[in-house]
Amino acid sequence: MVVSLLLYLMFSIGIFFLPKILRKYTSVWIAFLQVGVFSFFLTRIPNIINGEVLSAAITWVPALDLNLSFILDGFSLSFALLISGIGAMVFFYAQAYMKKYAGTDRFILFLTLFSGAMLGMVLSENLIQLFIFWELTSVLSFLLITFFHEKEEARKAAFQSLYITAFGGLSLLAGIILLGTIPGSYSLNEWIASAEAIRESSLYLPGLLLILLGVVTKSAQFPFHFWLPGAMQAPTPVSSYLHSATMVKAGFFLLARLHPVLGGTSEWMYIISSVGVITMFMGVYFAVTKTELKSILAYTTINALGVLVLLMGIDTQLSIKAALLFLFVHALYKATLFMVAGLIDKKAGTKEFSSLGGLARTMPLTFVITSLSALSMAGIPPMLGFLGKELIYEAKVQLPGISSVILVIGVAANILLVAVSLTFIYRIFLVKRTTDKPIPKEDRKSWLLLAPAMLAILSLLFGLFPKILGGTLIESALGSVIDGAGDVKLKLWHGFNDVFFLSLFTVVAGFMLTYLMNTKQMLLKNWQAFNERIVRFSLSDKFLSGVDGFVGFADKKTQIIQHGYHRYYIMTIMVLAAVAMWYQFYASGAQLTINNPGTIPYYMAGLVLVSVFAVVMAMFSRSRLAAIVAMGVVGYGIALVFMYYGAIDLAITQILAETLIVVLFVLVMQKMPRFLRLSDKKQRVRDLVIAIGFGTVMTLVTIQSMDISLQPAISDFFIENSWSKAFGKNVVNVILVDFRAMDTLGEIIVLAVAALGVSMLLKKGGKA
Amino acid sequence: MNSGILQIAEKYLRWLFLVFAIFALFRGHNLPGGGFIGGLMAAMAFVFRGFAYSADEVYQSMKIKPETYLVIGFTAVILSFVPGMIAGKTFFEGVWLSADLGQLGLLKLGTPLLFDIGIFLVVIGVTVLFLFSLKRSD
Numbered sequence: 001m002v003v004s005l006l007l008y009l010m011f012s013i014g015i016f017f018l019p020k021i022l023r024k025y026t027s028v029w030i031a032f033l034q035v036g037v038f039s040f041f042l043t044r045i046p047n048i049i050n051g052e053v054l055s056a057a058i059t060w061v062p063a064l065d066l067n068l069s070f071i072l073d074g075f076s077l078s079f080a081l082l083i084s085g086i087g088a089m090v091f092f093y094a095q096a097y098m099k100k101y102a103g104t105d106r107f108i109l110f111l112t113l114f115s116g117a118m119l120g121m122v123l124s125e126n127l128i129q130l131f132i133f134w135e136l137t138s139v140l141s142f143l144l145i146t147f148f149h150e151k152e153e154a155r156k157a158a159f160q161s162l163y164i165t166a167f168g169g170l171s172l173l174a175g176i177i178l179l180g181t182i183p184g185s186y187s188l189n190e191w192i193a194s195a196e197a198i199r200e201s202s203l204y205l206p207g208l209l210l211i212l213l214g215v216v217t218k219s220a221q222f223p224f225h226f227w228l229p230g231a232m233q234a235p236t237p238v239s240s241y242l243h244s245a246t247m248v249k250a251g252f253f254l255l256a257r258l259h260p261v262l263g264g265t266s267e268w269m270y271i272i273s274s275v276g277v278i279t280m281f282m283g284v285y286f287a288v289t290k291t292e293l294k295s296i297l298a299y300t301t302i303n304a305l306g307v308l309v310l311l312m313g314i315d316t317q318l319s320i321k322a323a324l325l326f327l328f329v330h331a332l333y334k335a336t337l338f339m340v341a342g343l344i345d346k347k348a349g350t351k352e353f354s355s356l357g358g359l360a361r362t363m364p365l366t367f368v369i370t371s372l373s374a375l376s377m378a379g380i381p382p383m384l385g386f387l388g389k390e391l392i393y394e395a396k397v398q399l400p401g402i403s404s405v406i407l408v409i410g411v412a413a414n415i416l417l418v419a420v421s422l423t424f425i426y427r428i429f430l431v432k433r434t435t436d437k438p439i440p441k442e443d444r445k446s447w448l449l450l451a452p453a454m455l456a457i458l459s460l461l462f463g464l465f466p467k468i469l470g471g472t473l474i475e476s477a478l479g480s481v482i483d484g485a486g487d488v489k490l491k492l493w494h495g496f497n498d499v500f501f502l503s504l505f506t507v508v509a510g511f512m513l514t515y516l517m518n519t520k521q522m523l524l525k526n527w528q529a530f531n532e533r534i535v536r537f538s539l540s541d542k543f544l545s546g547v548d549g550f551v552g553f554a555d556k557k558t559q560i561i562q563h564g565y566h567r568y569y570i571m572t573i574m575v576l577a578a579v580a581m582w583y584q585f586y587a588s589g590a591q592l593t594i595n596n597p598g599t600i601p602y603y604m605a606g607l608v609l610v611s612v613f614a615v616v617m618a619m620f621s622r623s624r625l626a627a628i629v630a631m632g633v634v635g636y637g638i639a640l641v642f643m644y645y646g647a648i649d650l651a652i653t654q655i656l657a658e659t660l661i662v663v664l665f666v667l668v669m670q671k672m673p674r675f676l677r678l679s680d681k682k683q684r685v686r687d688l689v690i691a692i693g694f695g696t697v698m699t700l701v702t703i704q705s706m707d708i709s710l711q712p713a714i715s716d717f718f719i720e721n722s723w724s725k726a727f728g729k730n731v732v733n734v735i736l737v738d739f740r741a742m743d744t745l746g747e748i749i750v751l752a753v754a755a756l757g758v759s760m761l762l763k764k765g766g767k768a
Numbered sequence: 769m770n771s772g773i774l775q776i777a778e779k780y781l782r783w784l785f786l787v788f789a790i791f792a793l794f795r796g797h798n799l800p801g802g803g804f805i806g807g808l809m810a811a812m813a814f815v816f817r818g819f820a821y822s823a824d825e826v827y828q829s830m831k832i833k834p835e836t837y838l839v840i841g842f843t844a845v846i847l848s849f850v851p852g853m854i855a856g857k858t859f860f861e862g863v864w865l866s867a868d869l870g871q872l873g874l875l876k877l878g879t880p881l882l883f884d885i886g887i888f889l890v891v892i893g894v895t896v897l898f899l900f901s902l903k904r905s906d
Contacts, residue, residue, distance in 0.1 A: 648800040652792075656808035660895060663815055667902040733802040737880040737887070744883075745845060748890045752838050755894040759835075759901040 002056050002070060004037045005123070008116025012109050026108045027098065031091035034115065038084035041077060048074050048476045055125065069187065071125035074476025078324065079122035079245075079253060081473070086245040086335050086455070087115045093339050093451035094237035097346070101235070107147055111238065114140040118246040122253055127176045127186040130257075134172065134218070134250060138165040141247050145234040156544065157230030163547060164227045168217025172254075175210030178203055179261075188257070195261045208262055211254070212271060219251025219305045222279040226540040229298040236342030239294060243301045244335035249327065252308045256320070256481045259312065269315050273406065276310025279303070281409050284416040288517075289528040291353040293341040293428075297334065300377065300420060303413060304330045310406070311395060318398060320481055322391035324474050329376060329388035332459040336373040337424075339452035340366060344428065346448065347440035358433035363442040365449060367429045369456040376459050378421035379414065380507060384463040389414065389506075393499045411506055418510020419517060426518060571690060578694040581701060604644060611637035624669050632662040649732040774820040785813035793888050794881075803884035807891025814896045823900045834897040841889030848882035 011033050015026040022029070047054065054072040072080070094111065098104045117140055121133035139162070146158035180186045182201050183194040191198065198204060215221070220228035228248065232239050242248060255272070262268060283302030290296045304326070311323035343366060345351045348359070360367045372383060379389030396407045433439070442449060462469050517524050611634050618630035635658035642651040679687070718731050718739060736744050789810035796802030818826045827833075832840075 649802065649805065652800060652805050653808070656805060656812070660808065660811065660815070660899070664899060664902065667899060671902075730796060730798050730800060730802070732800075733796045733884070734880075736802060736804065737797075737883045741880075741883060744887060748841070748845070748887055748894075751894040752842070752890055755897040755901075756835070756838070759897050762901045 002058065002068075004040060005116055005120050007033060007037070008112055008119065012112035012116070015105060015108055015112075023105070025095065026105060027091045027095035030108060030112050030115075031088050031095070033112075034084045034088035034091055037119075038081060038088055041080045041084060044072060044077060045472060048072070048077050049472055051476075051479070053480075057125075067126060068129055069125040070123040071188070072123060073480040074473065074478070075256060075324075075480040076122045078327070078473050078477045079249075080119060082245040082249075082328070082331050083115060083118050083122065086331055087241065089335065089339075089451040089455055090237050090241045092447045093240070093342075094235075096447040097237055097342055098235065103147070107144070107235065110140055110143045110147075111241070114144060114241075114246070118250070121250060125188050127180065127188060127191070128173075130254075131169065131173050131176060134214075134254075135166065135169045137247055137250060138162060138169055138218075141165070141231070141234075141238075141242060144238045144242075145231050147235055147238070148233065151233065154233040157227070157233040159547075160540065160544060161227040161231050164217050164224055164543075168214040168224070171210045171217075172214025175207045175212075175214065178210060179207035188261075191258075191261045198261055199265055204262075204265075205267055208267060208271075211258065211262070212275075215251035215254055215309075216275055217251075218254075219248050219309060220279075220302055221251070221275050221305065221309055222282055223539060225279060225283065225302045226543065228302055229295055230540060232294040232298045236294070236338060236345070239298070240335050240338035240342070243297070243338060244331040248301065248305055249308075249331070252305065252312065252323070252327070255309065255312045256323070259315075259320070259481050263312075263315055269313055271313070272315075273310050273313030276306050276308070276313050277406055277409055278306070280306030280310055281413045282306070284413045284420060286531060287420045288416050288423075289524070289531045291427075291528075293344065293351040293353075293424075294338070296420060296424060297337050297341060300417065301330075301334060303417060304334065307392065310410075311392065314395060314406070316395060316398065317478075317482055318391070319395035321474065321478055322388065322395045324477050324481070325384075325391055325469070326388040328462070328469060328474075329384045329459075332455050332462070333373040333376040333383075333385060336369065336452040336455040336459065337377070339448070339455075340370045340373070343448045343452070344440075347442065348437065349440075350437070353427040355435045355437055356428045357431040357435070358429070359440065360429040362439050363429075365444060365453065366442050367425075369449075369453050370428065371425050372456040372460055373452070374421040374425050376463070378418040378507070378510065379503070380418075382460065382463045384459050384466070384469075386463060386503075387466055390499055390503060393502050397498055397502075411502060414506045415509045415513060418507055419513040422510065422514040423517060426514065431518070571687075574690055574694040578690070578697050581697045582693070585697070585700065604641070607637055607640055622675065624672065624675050625666070628662060628665045628669065631665075632658055635661065647732075649730065771820065778817050778820040781816060782813050785816065786810055789813070789888075793884065796884060797880070803887030804891055807888040808895065810888070810892050811895035811899075814892070815899055818900065827900050834893045834900065837889045837893030837896070841886045841891075841893060844882055844886030844889065846886075848879040848886060851879050 011030055015023070015029065018026060018029070044054065055070060057067055057069040060068045091108075091111070094108070098107060101107070114137060117133050117136035121130055121137060124130035124133055142158050142162040145161055146154055148154045149158075176186065179191070179198055179201075182198045182203065183190045185191070198207075217224045228243075231242065234242070280303050283299050283304075283306055287296050287299035287303065290299060307326060308323050308330075311319040311326065341351060344356065344359070347363070348356060350356065376383035376385030379385045392410070393407075396410050517527075614630040614633035614637070618627045618634070621627045621630060636655065639651045639654035639658065642648075642654055715731075718735055721739075789806045789812075791806075792801035792809055793803055793806030794801075796806065814826065814830075
């Protein structure tokens with residue numbers, strides 16, 4: 001389990017080391033990896049059905065209760081199979097799709113890492129770890145969406161999705177930490193163990209809301225749905241993967257994962273189901289009038305995510321069973337449809353309805369595949385989608401209380417969905433061709449066709465023999481979401497009951513709507529115009545301009561503090577420090593006492609005098625060179641003081657540093673304009689006041705600090721252990737390289753960064 | 769500056785600086801000295817050379833560029849953590865090897881020495897980079 005995650009990491013980097021001949025097929029290599037991982041998870045099905053839960057843990061940061069801990073139960077197994085299985089097809093498809101683009105290796109790298117991150121997320125048992133993987137998927141999907149980064153649209157869409165999902169991610173983290181205080185742990189098992197306590201706690205509602213914010217942003221729920229249609233700027237294999245098995249399903253995953261902990265309350269039910277209902281209807285409503293293949297599919301994804309969230313919100317055993325089945329249904333048909341859309345885009349050179357049509361004759365296999373998947377989307381037998389829809393209806397019918405509202409909206413949404421699906425088939429393949437573009441032919445040996453074909457066949461197979469799925473995966477997955485769930489029996493034919501008549505009504509109404517839409521052009525036009533007007537109040541643009549406004553605001557505020565004048569920075573620091581220290585002196589009422597100043601030999605007094613004289617020189621000198629030399633004298637004077645008190649290391653360092661600083665000053669000085677006095681009298685008085693205030697307080701602090709003795713003094717520890725533990729007699733050096741090695745490391749990093757910065761800024765020909 | 773006297777003096781002083789620098793580096797653990805002081809001393813050798821010739825000439829003639837000193841130095845610093853991690857000690861904890869060299873005494877090699885060598889190199893790199901980038905752009 002853990003090995004499979006490492007494999008993703010290794011393979012993703014490994015593709016850069018492939019020999020040249022093999023590098024053409026990088027995507028295929030990853031696809032084989034996915035197949036391998038998929039088969040591994042397949043072999044685990046018997047264990048899981050027997051009720052085993054596989055787990056693995058690696059100690060990571062034990063001090064923070066942060067261990068890598070993985071869990072494989074029925075639910076995570078379902079997701080793992082989807083991620084690796086659909087992943088395999090996506091990579092096979094990408095091999096053919098990405099052939100002509102530059103930067104394919106980068107693309108494969110990101111996509112592989114994305115798969116790995118997604119898999120890591122679904123296998124996580126520790127919630128902080130889950131959050132890390134969650135954010136990784138956000139960042140990687142940003143990189144994938146912005147693959148065509150030369151397009152402004154793509155960059156905008158990518159930033160938008162990153163802002164929204166990362167914002168949601170942070171909120172999720174806050175929620176996890178908040179609720180984690182109740183069981184005192186971030187382990188999922190411990191959360192489940194103390195589920196009662198969490199639900200009854202006063203933190204429950206805020207925690208739930210924070211976590212839900214993460215869920216609705218990730219799963220593109222209303223009102224954060226708008227990043228998803230933008231995300232189709234990504235290359236088609238990415239859309240196909242993101243929309244079906246990964247990314248947007250993460251929100252649903254988390255809902256179901258936390259259901260045993262947070263579910264079963266009325267807050268859960270009302271908040272989640274109302275978000276789900278709105279999203280479900282809105283998604284499909286906008287899909288109806290779209291005419292571009294990928295955006296139709298993107299909006300139907302929003303619809304499907306709404307359905308999933310709604311079903312989690314309804315929160316009955318039946319509804320969760322329906323959700324789990326629908327997860328498979330949607331993953332299979334949506335991956336296929338996106339792949340087909342990409343294929344048609346490649347072959348026909350367009351994704352617009354208006355330039356398509358009549359392709360059934362020249363692309364018969366594509367036609368069959370698309371029809372199967374679109375029928376699955378519409379929920380028409382014998383596809384798996386039919387079973388999914390039946391179960392969903394059943395769940396809604398049996399819902400006590402609010403069922404009538406949800407059922408009516410649900411049926412309406414499904415009628416629209418049928419219309420979308422049928423129009424999709426009709427406009428691409430059946431309608432009479434009106435453009436004079438060359439008629440595309442299909443290439444039957446290409447992965448562009450084979451990959452979606454395999455998924456469509458699976459969709460049909462599961463529809464005809466639902467027991468393969470129902471008795472095995474869904475049952476054990478249900479068991480991990482709800483305690484004590486019963487058997488899952490899926491049948492294609494349920495007999496004549498309420499649900500069947502609802503389905504029949506949906507399909508018939510959907511057919512009629514399709515007929516109307518495609519015969520009465522005026523009606524469609526008006527409807528489109530109406531929807532465009534709604535869409536014009538685009539949340540997406542509002543969001544982007546909001547972000548721009550915020551950045552502008554922050555920019556202005558920053559300019560006040562970060563003005564770029566070194567002298568004012570220093571002034572700010574000194575004034576603040578002086579005021580703070582003076583206040584402290586005043587408030588603590590400290591008495592200035594000079595205890596035992598000792599005798600100062602005459603030559604030390606002389607040294608100090610020379611230093612003071614040098615300082616005065618530096619201040620009043622009219623020559624820069626003289627000022628620099630005078631400052632050097634002060635520095636050497638300090639070095640001698642160090643020497644006198646026995647701090648040899650300090651003294652040596654001071655002398656060397658002082659020498660270099662003088663050299664440095666001289667070098668900089670050559671570049672300076674002629675020496676001028678630019679400050680007026682007022683400014684000089686101000687500087688004098690600040691200097692005296694700061695200097696005096698520092699002197700006072702130094703004198704006072706002689707009286708303070710920290711118990712026990714840290715220096716005693718160093719002196720005692722320097723030889724015995726660190727084998728060094730020079731305590732200063734031992735502190736630098738051993739006791740305080742971390743500090744030293746930090747310091748040399750700062751130095752190196754500063755030096756590199758200076759070197760970059762002053763590069764010849766560069767503008768500093 | 770292009771002074772013949774300085775150029776000839778530099779030829780001999782260079783080695784003095786470097787020998788002292790390495791001397792300071794190695795005695796550092798028990799007596800005044802260490803990687804930081806040694807590094808500054810070694811940097812002096814380059815700076816002095818920079819005065820005798822021009823910064824550009826020195827930069828050109830450096831077989832190992834200051835940036836490379838940084839890289840090697842940081843590598844040494846990071847490598848010095850590895851033995852401790854392998855030995856399962858706390859991060860940054862020193863690991864020591866001692867070898868009895870008979871007449872010569874007891875040789876003790878430890879990761880702090882490697883760390884100090886790393887600092888030595890980083891300090892050389894940083895100082896030279898600072899000074900030369902200021903001087904070079906004349």
